[in-house]
Amino acid sequence: MIFTRAIGLTLLLLFGMLSSSNAAEADLRAIIAKFAAVSNFSATEAVVRELAATGDTAVERPLGALAEGDLYVRKADSLVFIGKEGGGSVELLDPLSGEKSGNAAKGEITKIKVNNTLRRAIRDALGTLTLGAKDPAARIAAADTMFKTPDATNIEPLDAAIASETVASVKALLEQARAASVLVSDRPETDKLAAVALIGSRSDRNALSLLTAVEANSEGAVNDAATAAIANINSTLALWDAGQNIWYGISLGSVLLLAAIGLAITFGVMGVINMAHGEMVMLGAYTTFVVQEVIRNSFPGLFDWSLVIALPLAFSVAALVGLVIERGVIRFLYGRPLETLLATWGVSLILQQAVRTIFGPTNQEVGNPSWMSGSFDIGQLAMTWNRLWILVFALCVFAVLLYVMKHTPWGLQMRAVTANRRMAASMGIRTPWVDALTFALGSGIAGIAGVALSQIDNVSPNLGRGYIIDSFMVVVFGGVGNLWGTLVGAFSLGIVNKFLEPYAGAVLGKIVVLVLIILFIQKRPRGLFALKGRSVEA
Amino acid sequence: MRGIFSTITKMFSAGVVTAGLLMSVPARAADDTIKVGILHSLSGTMAISETTLKDAMLMLIAEQNAKGGLLGKKLEAVVVDPASNWPLFAEKARELISKDKVAAVFGCWTSVSRKSVLPVFSELDNILFYPVQYEGEESERNVFYTGAAPNQQAIPAVDYLMSEDGGSVKRWVLEGTDYVYPRTTNKILEAYLKAKGVAAEDIMVNYTPFGFSDWQTEVSAIKKFGSAGKKTAVVSTVNGDANVPFYKELGNQGIKAEDIPVMAFSVGEEELAGLDTAPLVGHLAAWNYFQSVDTPENAKFIADWHKFIKNDKRTTNDPMEAHYIGFNMWVKAVEKAGTTDPDKVIDAVIGVSVPNLTGGYSTMMPNHHITKPVLIGEIQADGQFETVSQTPGLVMGDEWSDYLADSKDLISDWRAPLSCGNFNVATGKCGGKGTN
Numbered sequence: 001m002i003f004t005r006a007i008g009l010t011l012l013l014l015f016g017m018l019s020s021s022n023a024a025e026a027d028l029r030a031i032i033a034k035f036a037a038v039s040n041f042s043a044t045e046a047v048v049r050e051l052a053a054t055g056d057t058a059v060e061r062p063l064g065a066l067a068e069g070d071l072y073v074r075k076a077d078s079l080v081f082i083g084k085e086g087g088g089s090v091e092l093l094d095p096l097s098g099e100k101s102g103n104a105a106k107g108e109i110t111k112i113k114v115n116n117t118l119r120r121a122i123r124d125a126l127g128t129l130t131l132g133a134k135d136p137a138a139r140i141a142a143a144d145t146m147f148k149t150p151d152a153t154n155i156e157p158l159d160a161a162i163a164s165e166t167v168a169s170v171k172a173l174l175e176q177a178r179a180a181s182v183l184v185s186d187r188p189e190t191d192k193l194a195a196v197a198l199i200g201s202r203s204d205r206n207a208l209s210l211l212t213a214v215e216a217n218s219e220g221a222v223n224d225a226a227t228a229a230i231a232n233i234n235s236t237l238a239l240w241d242a243g244q245n246i247w248y249g250i251s252l253g254s255v256l257l258l259a260a261i262g263l264a265i266t267f268g269v270m271g272v273i274n275m276a277h278g279e280m281v282m283l284g285a286y287t288t289f290v291v292q293e294v295i296r297n298s299f300p301g302l303f304d305w306s307l308v309i310a311l312p313l314a315f316s317v318a319a320l321v322g323l324v325i326e327r328g329v330i331r332f333l334y335g336r337p338l339e340t341l342l343a344t345w346g347v348s349l350i351l352q353q354a355v356r357t358i359f360g361p362t363n364q365e366v367g368n369p370s371w372m373s374g375s376f377d378i379g380q381l382a383m384t385w386n387r388l389w390i391l392v393f394a395l396c397v398f399a400v401l402l403y404v405m406k407h408t409p410w411g412l413q414m415r416a417v418t419a420n421r422r423m424a425a426s427m428g429i430r431t432p433w434v435d436a437l438t439f440a441l442g443s444g445i446a447g448i449a450g451v452a453l454s455q456i457d458n459v460s461p462n463l464g465r466g467y468i469i470d471s472f473m474v475v476v477f478g479g480v481g482n483l484w485g486t487l488v489g490a491f492s493l494g495i496v497n498k499f500l501e502p503y504a505g506a507v508l509g510k511i512v513v514l515v516l517i518i519l520f521i522q523k524r525p526r527g528l529f530a531l532k533g534r535s536v537e538a
Numbered sequence: 539m540r541g542i543f544s545t546i547t548k549m550f551s552a553g554v555v556t557a558g559l560l561m562s563v564p565a566r567a568a569d570d571t572i573k574v575g576i577l578h579s580l581s582g583t584m585a586i587s588e589t590t591l592k593d594a595m596l597m598l599i600a601e602q603n604a605k606g607g608l609l610g611k612k613l614e615a616v617v618v619d620p621a622s623n624w625p626l627f628a629e630k631a632r633e634l635i636s637k638d639k640v641a642a643v644f645g646c647w648t649s650v651s652r653k654s655v656l657p658v659f660s661e662l663d664n665i666l667f668y669p670v671q672y673e674g675e676e677s678e679r680n681v682f683y684t685g686a687a688p689n690q691q692a693i694p695a696v697d698y699l700m701s702e703d704g705g706s707v708k709r710w711v712l713e714g715t716d717y718v719y720p721r722t723t724n725k726i727l728e729a730y731l732k733a734k735g736v737a738a739e740d741i742m743v744n745y746t747p748f749g750f751s752d753w754q755t756e757v758s759a760i761k762k763f764g765s766a767g768k769k770t771a772v773v774s775t776v777n778g779d780a781n782v783p784f785y786k787e788l789g790n791q792g793i794k795a796e797d798i799p800v801m802a803f804s805v806g807e808e809e810l811a812g813l814d815t816a817p818l819v820g821h822l823a824a825w826n827y828f829q830s831v832d833t834p835e836n837a838k839f840i841a842d843w844h845k846f847i848k849n850d851k852r853t854t855n856d857p858m859e860a861h862y863i864g865f866n867m868w869v870k871a872v873e874k875a876g877t878t879d880p881d882k883v884i885d886a887v888i889g890v891s892v893p894n895l896t897g898g899y900s901t902m903m904p905n906h907h908i909t910k911p912v913l914i915g916e917i918q919a920d921g922q923f924e925t926v927s928q929t930p931g932l933v934m935g936d937e938w939s940d941y942l943a944d945s946k947d948l949i950s951d952w953r954a955p956l957s958c959g960n961f962n963v964a965t966g967k968c969g970g971k972g973t974n
Contacts, residue, residue, distance in 0.1 A: 041703055041926075042703075069819075069918065069919070069924075113924065113926065115703065115820075115916060115926040116704075116705055116795050116796050116799055116820045116822075116916070117702070117703060117704070117705055119795075119796045119820060120705075120796045123796060205761065205762065205765040206765065208765055208766075209764075209765040209766060209767045210767065211767075212766050212767035213767035213768075216767070244758060245755075248752075248754040248755055248758075251754065252752050252754070255752065352581075353581055356581065356585060360589075361580075361585040361586045361589045362586055362589075362590075362808060362811055362812065363586065363779070363782060363809070363811060363812025363813075364812060365811065365812050365813060365814065367814050368786075368814070373789075373790070373817075374790060374792070375790055375791055375792055382758070382761075382791055382792070384787075384790040384791060385790075386790060387754070387790075456751065456783055456786060457751045457782070457783050458751075458779045458782045458783070458812060459812065460586055460779060460812070461585070461586075462582075462583050462586070462749070462779060465583070465749070466749045466751060466779075498754075498755055501755045501756075502755055502759065505744060505745060505746075506744075506745070506746040506747060506750060506755075506756065507716050507745055507746065507747050510747060
């Protein structure tokens with residue numbers, strides 16, 4: 001106890017000497033030391049405000065750490081540190097300089113608790129402090145924060161920042177933040193009207209949110225201007241909303257396409273009612289999980305490549321299982337659709353329970369590589385990277401499959417067997433092998449769909465269940481046996497679904513889509529693009 | 539080809555092992571043992587949640603046996619698998635009671651499975667301990683509800699969000715899966731919020747199907763609803779598997795907890811295990827127990843659990859604590875009654891107090907619900923919750939909500955002479971009907 005305290009004192013002295021000990025730093029340390037005595041969130045918030053009020057940019061480090069939940073108090077001597085967890089113990093860093101100050105076991109330190117209100121307070125405080133940061137991104141973040149939390153006291157620092165700003169885009173944001181602050185101040189009406197006009201030109205949701213608040217708390221000309229600006233923004237946003245629905249529809253369509261495209265081969269081309277299709281998707285997702293587990297434990301640097309590595313493996317695993325199912329079960333049941341349905345249903349149950357026994361019933365964590373996380377904006381449209389990549393991937397898979405079917409000898413044989421089995425057999429094609437390989441191809445494609453779906457859905461033994469009905473729907477709607485039909489079917493179902501959802505809700509929307517499909521199938525029993533082939537003969 | 543065959547062998551042996559497990563109902567004639575039924579799905583969609591509870595029960599029974607059993611006899615677990623199939627729950631419950639002659643049953647997760655076994659338990663007069671938070675509006679003589687009633691989870695959670703600490707929320711999105719628990723809970727919450735002065739246009743209610751996975755439209759609707767200049771929060775009764783894609787979409791569309799927090803009633807440590815929680819830090823959950831609760835009882839429970847399940851990464855969660863409380867209450871009641879006869883135990887268990895894992899005692903009330911503290915936790919980067927608010931005292935489970943017109947006059951008291959689960963204080967008659 002005495003020993004640690006002595007070390008603590010020595011360290012303090014050391015830092016005091018090293019870092020050109022000035023009065024400001026001692027003051028900051030005195031304020032930071034108050035964190036050790038806080039007992040509730042409002043007390044912590046008071047200390048945060050006090051730190052922010054110093055206006056010293058050095059408080060960025062301790063406040064940032066607090067927001068992340070990395071600020072600790074050492075029980076022995078009530079000193080405040082930034083802690084970095086690693087391997088059972090916590091590495092302690094000085095809250096101001098960030099220099100290493102030894103290690104502590106988890107039991108020797110207590111974390112300073114934060115909640116959302118506190119995180120918001122810290123974010124606001126840091127916003128003002130980082131206005132003068134060197135990095136333009138930090139200044140943009142600061143302007144953004146100040147725009148969302150306008151305060152009359154922000155006007156002066158913002159004026160100073162605008163005067164010294166050199167980047168035009170950042171300057172525009174700073175001026176908008178200033179306008180937001182003007183609206184909540186007691187400046188004259190002409191200033192406020194200019195501010196409303198400036199904010200109205202942003203025409204995004206944040207501006208809308210701000211102006212709605214202004215409209216509620218103002219009168220006279222400002223109120224009228226705000227009302228007009230809101231109407232203006234709303235009409236712009238309505239257009240963007242329609243665009244967003246289309247994008248969501250395309251994105252849902254790409255997921256449906258991925259899930260259904262393997263089935264378009266096994267059910268569409270071969271005519272096998274394959275209820276185990278969803279489980280092939282699941283196997284692909286679990287392969288991704290295993291690959292990521294191996295990478296996490298042995299080659300952490302390769303994590304961003306995990307999906308690329310998983311693709312061929314998932315294809316092989318699912319194709320192999322598919323081959324076994326075809327050779328072991330399905331080939332004895334050709335021409336008996338009811339028995340095939342029951343047998344593949346049984347296979348799907350066996351696969352599910354096998355995975356449950358091996359990996360456990362709980363969800364497995366499959367991480368998103370960095371290039372698939374987050375989103376970007378096109379105008380008022382927020383596009384998420386994972387959805388975009390899945391769309392690109394689905395189209396690539398479709399293109400490759402189309403090439404294989406149309407331009408390779410194997411594809412030719414497949415189509416020949418589909419069109420007329422006996423004729424194909426007479427021409428010397430080994431139809432049983434073509435059957436087996438076609439089924440394996442369809443299963444393998446389902447496997448790589450699983451790699452993509454692991455990025456947006458649960459990886460659990462039930463993964464496949466959620467997609468089987470949708471997949472059949474897409475294939476039947478698009479026209480059994482036609483790949484283009486599957487493509488068009490998937491995207492039109494996706495878009496119709498997403499246009500219905502905002503009005504009818506997800507539950508009713510799905511029902512309406514089903515009703516539409518039933519009506520459509522009444523009119524065109526063979527789907528959008530009918531094809532002649534074995535499935536038609538049967 | 540060998541590779542293929544070994545895969546098959548592995549698959550089939552896995553299948554056989556499972557089948558063996560499901561059928562391992564020992565048919566030993568037993569005067570020297572007391573049988574305890576465990577009615578949790580080990581396959582199908584609910585296996586993800588219920589398998590853990592089966593294991594927790596096996597651990598509790600093994601521990602009780604190590605302490606010398608009950609009334610001088612060993613306890614014997616009888617495990618059946620209702621396979622997430624609601625009618626099968628009733629069949630399996632009948633099998634447990636009539637064929638295996640169990641003294642009590644611990645089980646069920648979804649409300650629909652509970653509703654399906656209710657007639658079996660009252661017909662054959664046995665006891666069910668139900669460990670999951672539910673929508674209330676029910677009190678049965680043969681059922682003991684050890685999970686939270688709405689006033690032990692939903693109402694305090696909303697109170698927290700309305701408070702200054704919770705961000706003084708003024709606008710509410712009630713997002714749920716489309717079935718009885720979210721619908722009833724949201725009905726109660728809507729009535730409660732309106733009673734607190736929230737305007738109808740500040741409440742948005744939306745439902746999605748089970749296992750929903752494409753949340754883009756819903757999340758952007760939440761974003762839109764939240765940009766009306768008032769502090770907005772989402773109260774989520776989204777159930778099971780649909781949560782993972784929901785939270786992934788929230789993270790991807792950049793909805794941060796500081797701006798629009800999501801308060802969930804069905805997301806526990808187990809659900810977070812399948813997620814990268816870094817983008818979710820600060821989103822909330824309301825439960826009566828968190829694994830992170832720092833008490834000696836909880837530390838021992840977690841250590842025992844890791845030892846029993848032989849994996850120290852497995853999490854503990856609120857329904858496990860409910861089983862812990864329920865099982866100990868049953869043991870105490872049997873000791874008090876000196877018999878396992880359900881009729882006597884049903885009377886004996888009222889008033890029994892046992893330690894819970896959050897450092898206090900839980901008591902079985904005459905309405906067959908228990909007293910519990912309510913904790914609000916924020917999701918942390920390590921997949922655990924950190925308690926940010928806790929009710930000062932214990933909250934007593936209220937089966938008939940005071941905020942619904944149909945049930946506000948109903949009370950339940952299973953002690954003689956009233957012995958009624960739905961007594962209407964306005965008409966003075968037993969036999970009131972709640973909302974569902």
